[in-house]
Amino acid sequence: MQQKTYRRRQYLVNAKFQLRFISYIAIAVLTGLTAIYFSNLFYYDILIKEGTELGLHPEHPYFEFISDQRHLLNRFFLVVSTFTFIALMVFGLFLSHRIAGPIYRIEMYMQQVAAGEEHLAPVKLRDGDFFPEIADIVNNAIEHTKSVNNKDAS
Numbered sequence: 001m002q003q004k005t006y007r008r009r010q011y012l013v014n015a016k017f018q019l020r021f022i023s024y025i026a027i028a029v030l031t032g033l034t035a036i037y038f039s040n041l042f043y044y045d046i047l048i049k050e051g052t053e054l055g056l057h058p059e060h061p062y063f064e065f066i067s068d069q070r071h072l073l074n075r076f077f078l079v080v081s082t083f084t085f086i087a088l089m090v091f092g093l094f095l096s097h098r099i100a101g102p103i104y105r106i107e108m109y110m111q112q113v114a115a116g117e118e119h120l121a122p123v124k125l126r127d128g129d130f131f132p133e134i135a136d137i138v139n140n141a142i143e144h145t146k147s148v149n150n151k152d153a154s
Contacts, residue, residue, distance in 0.1 A: 014100035014107075018093070021100075025092040026085075033081045040077065044070045098130045106138055113142060 012018050044066060051062050102125050109123045120142075123135040 013097060014104045017100050017103065018096040021096040022089060022092040025088055029085055029088050033084070037077060037081075040073060041070075098128060101126060101129045102131050102134055106134060109138065 047066050048063065051060070051066070056062055105125060106123060109120065112120055122139045125132055125135045
């Protein structure tokens, strides 16, 4: 009976780069959500101030309505912002993986070239990686360098 071998997917190819990339996204998302939240609080404070300026009694239905709306919107905001944050972190991981993959592969290839390894296979990137033209550029540069070194050696 033939056994299936499973490859575990590696999500952090270049952990330092990817974690920094994701942290920038997290900071941007949290900053945006915080700004929206505080502008919402400011808006409700204006509505309460207007009700007070109109001389409405603190037990007036207007204030109860504003308070109910504020609590409802806060709960809604919490759910939507949590979902948005998680979705953008997953997107950041996916995006950083597609960017870091080619960088990591080319870095490893260049380390092998610098170590003087002969007969290296050309750089190949995965389907869906960003910057697929980089592999061709690196392969052409290495081939050009090898041909120049071979001419100098002759």
